Amino acid sequence: MQPQKLLHLPTHKCTVGCPLLDRFLAGGIPCNSITEIVAENATGKTQFCLQLVLYAQLPPSRGGLSASSLYIHTEFPFPLRRLRQLSRAFRSSHPDHPVADPCDRVFVQGVYTADELVDAIPKIELFLIHSRSRFPLRVIVIDSIAALFRSDFDNTVLDLRRRSSLFFKIAGGLKSLAKRFGVAVVVTNQVVDLIEGEKGNSVRAGNLSALYSSGRPVVPALGLAWANCVNSRLFLSREDDGDADVDGSSRKKRRRITVVFAPHLPHSSSEFVITTEGVFGR
Amino acid sequence: MEVGMLPISASKRGKLLAAGYTTLHSISRASPSHLATDIGVSEDEACEILKYASQTSALDPSIGSSNASTLEGGQTAWTMLNEEKFATRITTSCADLDNILGGGITCKEVTELGGVPGIGKTQIGIQLAVNVQIPPEYGGLGGKAIYIDTEGSFMVERVLQIAEACIEDMSEYSHHFHNTVQDCEVKLHPNGILENIFYFRVCSYTEQIALVNYLDKFIEEHKDVKIIILDSVTFHFRQDFDDMALRTRLLSEMALKLMKLARKFCLAVVLLNQVTTKYIEGSYQLTLALGDSWSHSCTNRIVLFWNGDERHAYIDKSPSLKSASAAYSVTTRGIRNSNSSCKRIKMV
Numbered sequence: 001m002q003p004q005k006l007l008h009l010p011t012h013k014c015t016v017g018c019p020l021l022d023r024f025l026a027g028g029i030p031c032n033s034i035t036e037i038v039a040e041n042a043t044g045k046t047q048f049c050l051q052l053v054l055y056a057q058l059p060p061s062r063g064g065l066s067a068s069s070l071y072i073h074t075e076f077p078f079p080l081r082r083l084r085q086l087s088r089a090f091r092s093s094h095p096d097h098p099v100a101d102p103c104d105r106v107f108v109q110g111v112y113t114a115d116e117l118v119d120a121i122p123k124i125e126l127f128l129i130h131s132r133s134r135f136p137l138r139v140i141v142i143d144s145i146a147a148l149f150r151s152d153f154d155n156t157v158l159d160l161r162r163r164s165s166l167f168f169k170i171a172g173g174l175k176s177l178a179k180r181f182g183v184a185v186v187v188t189n190q191v192v193d194l195i196e197g198e199k200g201n202s203v204r205a206g207n208l209s210a211l212y213s214s215g216r217p218v219v220p221a222l223g224l225a226w227a228n229c230v231n232s233r234l235f236l237s238r239e240d241d242g243d244a245d246v247d248g249s250s251r252k253k254r255r256r257i258t259v260v261f262a263p264h265l266p267h268s269s270s271e272f273v274i275t276t277e278g279v280f281g282r
Numbered sequence: 283m284e285v286g287m288l289p290i291s292a293s294k295r296g297k298l299l300a301a302g303y304t305t306l307h308s309i310s311r312a313s314p315s316h317l318a319t320d321i322g323v324s325e326d327e328a329c330e331i332l333k334y335a336s337q338t339s340a341l342d343p344s345i346g347s348s349n350a351s352t353l354e355g356g357q358t359a360w361t362m363l364n365e366e367k368f369a370t371r372i373t374t375s376c377a378d379l380d381n382i383l384g385g386g387i388t389c390k391e392v393t394e395l396g397g398v399p400g401i402g403k404t405q406i407g408i409q410l411a412v413n414v415q416i417p418p419e420y421g422g423l424g425g426k427a428i429y430i431d432t433e434g435s436f437m438v439e440r441v442l443q444i445a446e447a448c449i450e451d452m453s454e455y456s457h458h459f460h461n462t463v464q465d466c467e468v469k470l471h472p473n474g475i476l477e478n479i480f481y482f483r484v485c486s487y488t489e490q491i492a493l494v495n496y497l498d499k500f501i502e503e504h505k506d507v508k509i510i511i512l513d514s515v516t517f518h519f520r521q522d523f524d525d526m527a528l529r530t531r532l533l534s535e536m537a538l539k540l541m542k543l544a545r546k547f548c549l550a551v552v553l554l555n556q557v558t559t560k561y562i563e564g565s566y567q568l569t570l571a572l573g574d575s576w577s578h579s580c581t582n583r584i585v586l587f588w589n590g591d592e593r594h595a596y597i598d599k600s601p602s603l604k605s606a607s608a609a610y611s612v613t614t615r616g617i618r619n620s621n622s623s624c625k626r627i628k629m630v
Contacts, residue, residue, distance in 0.1 A: 030437070033434045207400060233400070
């Protein structure tokens with residue numbers, strides 16, 4: 001057993017597709033760790049992830065990893081049309097990219113239950129070992145982890161304990177893959193409403209005393225046990241802008257990304273928008 | 283027989299025994315001329331025997347001293363008190379936290395720090411790994427650190443940030459106290475600080491246990507290690523163990539080994555732990571993970587928690603420190619005092 005040379009251990013980061021967001025994240029999504037993106041539905045988690053798997057194919061000189069990605073989705077169907085749309089935008093902004101169709105470098109797998117995910121980890125390992133082509137697999141996205149656990153488990157102590165140990169098993173497996181192959185793992189999570197007066201539900205984890213989305217206090221799903229399993233947590237939220245536009249068109253939704261906790265990032269937040277071309281900071 | 287350990291001929295040995303010299307102590311007390319006349323050998327040979335006797339007793343300290351205690355390692359409480367007064371401590375860079383800890387993290391003891399995600403456990407771990415390297419001229423130990431990472435939260439860029447801030451603080455300190463430019467130069471460089479942190483990454487509980495077993499040999503070869511940080515001790519043990527008794531056994535063995543390392547090499551052991559909820563007295567409360575039996579395994583226990591918008595540390599268990607809590611903050615430069623205006627240290 002030899003200690004690792006720290007100077008030779010710099011963490012690679014993967015760009016998320018927008019220089020403002022990259023700067024907010026001090027370079028992008030880090031490899032060798034699990035980053036969790038928590039948000040209410042329709043806030044932009046999937047958009048973020050789809051953009052990430054495309055931009056991971058850029059060479060390191062442009063902030064990417066020259067890598068292909070594995071997209072594990074638990075909600076069906078997979079947003080293929082949106083991926084194609086983003087891929088067209090990607091190709092028009094990077095015409096010299098060597099891959100003809102960036103969607104070719106995105107491997108998609110649907111998973112229905114938590115046990116299936118646990119079983120999938122050794123298969124992913126085999127895939128990683130054999131993926132030594134020009135674009136090795138270096139990004140794994142799980143969208144979303146919450147869907148696997150929301151229905152199969154009752155609220156009894158035994159089931160919660162079983163659920164808890166599954167969290168650590170999955171996280172342990174993913175972190176081991178992340179370390180051995182230098183993979184960036186991104187996991188998305190949903191939120192649960194925080195009911196006033198029930199103090200037991202919300203344990204403050206991170207920089208914000210309370211998370212708000214769409215004006216309601218929310219708390220990330222899966223509880224304290226899962227919060228211990230991830231390395232960094234980013235919170236996406238949306239707030240309705242009070243006034244409607246003068247000509248009566250729809251209210252603008254302001255979207256915000258906040259660092260809840262991360263070992264390398266200070267507490268900060270930034271606005272972002274979602275357009276047809278993708279997710280961009282403001 | 284002690285005399286039997288001497289590398290001399292059998293006849294000389296027989297003469298020594300016949301003359302009544304049975305212990306090395308008795309031989310070394312005699313002068314060469316007395317020894318020569320007593321056993322009937324020349325003075326040169328007697329000098330040789332004395333030389334062998336002093337060499338052998340130097341190698342094995344239990345021989346030759348009639349004042350040795352019957353149980354090895356027994357000490358009087360008075361010696362222990364004197365040792366404790368001069369026990370070295372590692373600063374956390376936060377004055378309030380140092381105050382409630384009696385100066386900092388104590389060497390020769392196992393300290394456990396636990397808290398919710400995002401409270402700053404890894405940050406404190408990294409700060410200690412840098413602070414242990416502060417040279418003695420600036421009040422530190424000038425030692426090296428072992429950082430065992432089980433979760434992958436260790437980011438080299440963050441260590442560089444904290445290391446640079448530490449060096450800047452040191453040169454500012456020396457500017458205040460030294461006049462000449464030569465005195466002001468701080469000899470440390472951020473890359474040098476990185477080189478003095480021995481970083482291990484473990485991916486399963488078996489690797490973790492194997493590494494802790496290996497540390498004894500490793501520290502024998504690197505005697506200037508003064509702190510071991512385990513971040514976090516819990517992660518690999520929260521998976522399903524079919525046999526919980528096995529888990530308890532493994533954890534207590536590991537804790538025992540770490541305690542032995544702390545005492546043997548006079549270093550500090552810092553264990554970072556997670557929190558879980560436990561059903562106590564009708565409600566769910568936060569407690570440190572790994573259960574009740576683990577709570578006995580460390581010398582000091584510090585709980586980190588949020589109080590409003592501030593991070594606080596509370597001494598939960600310690601044989602020598604008063605129960606108190608203090609506020610700290612995590613900044614880009616590392617762990618520092620918190621900026622609140624209210625009274626910071628609270629005695630409980």
